[in-house]
Amino acid sequence: MLSERRLEVLRAIVQDYVGTEEPVGSKALTERHNLKVSPATVRNDMAALEEEGYIAQPHTSAGRIPTDKGYRLFVDKLAGVKPLSSPERRAIQNFLEGAVDLDDVVGRTVRLLAQLTRQVAVVQYPSLTRSTVRHVELLGLAPARLMLVLITDTGRVEQRMIDCPAPIGETVLADLRARLNSRVVGERFTEVPSLVQDLPEAFDADDRGTIQTVLATLLETLVEETEERLMIGGTANLTRFGHDFPLTIRPVLEALEEQVVLLKLLGEAKDPGMTVRIGHENQHEGLSSTSVVSVGYGSGDEAVAKLGVVGPTRMDYPGTMGAVRAVARYVGQILAES
Amino acid sequence: MLSERRLEVLRAIVQDYVGTEEPVGSKALTERHNLKVSPATVRNDMAALEEEGYIAQPHTSAGRIPTDKGYRLFVDKLAGVKPLSSPERRAIQNFLEGAVDLDDVVGRTVRLLAQLTRQVAVVQYPSLTRSTVRHVELLGLAPARLMLVLITDTGRVEQRMIDCPAPIGETVLADLRARLNSRVVGERFTEVPSLVQDLPEAFDADDRGTIQTVLATLLETLVEETEERLMIGGTANLTRFGHDFPLTIRPVLEALEEQVVLLKLLGEAKDPGMTVRIGHENQHEGLSSTSVVSVGYGSGDEAVAKLGVVGPTRMDYPGTMGAVRAVARYVGQILAES
DNA sequence: ACTTGGCACTCCGGCACGAAGAGTGCCAGA
DNA sequence: TCTGGCACTCTTCGTGCCGGAGTGCCAAGT
Secondary structure, three states: OOOHHHHHHHHHHHHHHHHHOOOEOHHHHHHHOOOOOOHHHHHHHHHHHHHOOOEEOOOOOOOEEEOHHHHHHHHHHHOOOOOOOHHHHHHHHHHHHOOOOHHHHHHHHHHHHHHHHOOEEEEEOOOOOOOEEEEEEEEEEEOOEEEEEEEEOOOOEEEEEEEOOOOOOHHHHHHHHHHHHHHHEOOEHHHHHHHHOOHHHHOOHHHHHHHHHHHHHHHHHHHHHHOOOEEEEOHHHHHHOOOOOHHHHHHHHHHHHOHHHHHHHHHHOOOOOOEEEEHHHOOOHHHOOEEEEEEEEOOOOOOOEEEEEEEEOOOOHHHHHHHHHHHHHHHHHHHHHO | OOOHHHHHHHHHHHHHHHHHOOOEOHHHHHHHOOOOOOHHHHHHHHHHHHHHOOEEOOOOOOOEEEOHHHHHHHHHHHOOOOOOOHHHHHHHHHHHHOOOOHHHHHHHHHHHHHHHHOOEEEEEOOOOOOOEEEEEEEEEEEOOEEEEEEEEOOOOEEEEEEEOOOOOOHHHHHHHHHHHHHHHEOOEHHHHHHHHOOHHHHOOHHHHHHHHHHHHHHHHHHHHHHOOOEEEEOHHHHHHOOOOOHHHHHHHHHHHHOHHHHHHHHHHOOOOOOEEEEHHHOOOHHHOOEEEEEEEEOOOOOOOEEEEEEEEOOOOHHHHHHHHHHHHHHHHHHHHHO
C-alpha cells in the first residue's frame, strides 16, 4: 500500500505533467507544491512509485511521467470532478437553448464540448432502443406504393417507401393505420414486434401480403434506427497533441472516421455514470495514447445515448470530466423539454 | 511569351516536385526527363521562369519549386485530365451501386473520393434549388396539429410539425392536400411560391388562417432545405501534408469544421465544369496552402450539387481531376437511376 | 542568338565535440 | 525515516566543420 505522501507525490506529478507536458523532477516538485519534504525524500517516493508502475522515466536521469496505471489511480482516487464555474454553466445553457431541432441540439453540443474541453468531442444521437413511438403514419402515394413515417418521442422522424405486392384500398389503409397506432403509440421499440405480430389476422386474406410487408418495413426501420449515428467535432484540437505528432495524430484521425469504432468506444462503457478510458484501456490500437471520457445522457431518468471527448492521456481529467458531465446534464434537460 | 521549351521545363518541375516534395534542380531535371539540352540551358530557362514568377527558390542556391502562378499555368495549359483506368472505373461503379439511400450514396462517395485521391473529400448533398417536388403530404396528428411531409425527386424527405391557429376538418384537409399536389408536383422549388399564392382564396374564411400557416411552413421548408449540407472524409490524409505540418494542418482542420466556409468554397466555383482553386486563389486564409478541385454533379443534365477534394497545392492535378470528374459522373448516374 | 562547359560561390544538412543543466541513485549521518 | 551531499548519466544546445547540391555568370562554341 502506498503511503499518503506518495499518493500526494503522484498527484503532484500528474498535475505538473499535464500542465507542462514535460517530465517532472524531484526538485521542481518540492518547489511548486509545498510538500514539506526535501527533494531526496521525494526521489525515494518516486522510486517506489516507479517500482509499482505508476510512473516511468522516458530515459535514465530524466524526470518522471505518469503511466496509464498512474493516471488510472489519479482518476479513481486522487482527483475529483471539477465543477464548472457558474458563468460557464450559464453559457452552456444559453448556447444549447437556442437549438431548433434535434440535429441542431447535437451539433451545438458537439461544438460546445469541443470548445469547453479543447479536445475532440463525440456525441451520439439519442438512441431509439429506449425510445417510444409517438406516431406511425401510412400514406398511399400510388395504388401499390406506400410511405411509412415513424415519429419517435425524441423527435426523430424516419420514413420508408414501401412497394406493395398488391394494391390496397384507402379504407383498409385507414383501418390499418388506426389499429397500428392504437397498439404501438407510447410503446417502446423493443415491444413493438410482439404487439403487431397478430395484426394481419384481422384483415382479409387479400390484403395480408401487403400488411406483412408494411409490418416488416416498420420493424426493419426500428432495427436500423437503433444503429446509432454520431457527430464529431473539434478535430483541430488534435494539433495540440504533442510535438512529435504526425505519428500520433494519424491513427486517431483514422479511428475518428470510422463511426463503428467510435460507437463501440462509447458503447463499451457500461457504467451508467461517467467512464474514463485511459490509454491502452481502449481496445482500438490507434487510440492507445488517448483517453476517452464518456457519459450517458438522456431526457428522463434513463440514458438514451452517450457523449464524450477524446484527448491525450495527458489531459486535465477533473476539468474534462466536469465539462462532460455538465454538458450531458444540460443536453438531457433540453431533450426533456422538447 | 514563354518558349515551348520553357513550358516544358515548368511542366517537368511541377511533375518532379509533386513526386519528390523536394526543390528540383537543373541537373536532376535533365536526367529524369529527357530534355535535349544541358543543365546550363535549363538554368537559364529557370531564371526566366523565376523572373516571370512561375517558380521560386526556398533559399538561394536551392532547387526551384512552383509558385501558385506556376501551378495555375500548369493546370490551364500544360496538363490534361488523366482518365482513370478501367479497373478503377469498375471499382467506383461497384462501390457506389451498393448504396441503399441518399445518405449512403453521399457517404460512399466521400469515402471513395478520399481513398482515390488520398486527400480530403467534400461532398455536398444534392441541392434542392433545381429539384422538383414529387409529393406533398399532410397528416392530421391531432385536431390542431399537422405534419407536413415533402418528398423531392432526389429522394430526400423532409417533415415539419405544424401547430394550427384553428382546428381543421378532415375533408378540408383532404381538399387542401389534393389541390396542393395538383399544383406543385413536378414543379421546381423556385416556382412553388407563385403557384400556391392564391390557394387560400378557394377556402372558407375560417380555414384560411390555418392554410396560410401550412403554406408558410411549406415555403420555409423549401428555403431551409436549400441551405445545403455536406459531408467530409479522409481527414487522416492531412497527415501526408508536409513535414512542418502542425502549422499547416491546423487552419485546414478548422476550415473543414466550418461548413459555411466549405459551402462557400464549393459555391464560389461558378464554372459548371471542373474548377481548380490554387493556394491563395482560395479566399479563406487557412486554405492558402491548399488547392481545391471541385465539380458539379447531378442526376440529369443540370448540376444539383458539388463535390471535390482539398489537398496541398503540391498535388497530382491530372490524377486528382480525373478522379473527381469520374466520381461525379458516376454519382450522377446513380442519382438518375433512383 | 542560343547553347554549352567550366568555375567560383552560397547555403543547407549532417556530424562530432563540448559544456551546461537537470535529474537520478546511493550513502552516510541526523 | 528523513536529509544533504556527491558522483554519474543523459539530453539538449550551440559551435564549427565538411560535403553536396545548386546557382549565376562568363567565355567559348555552334
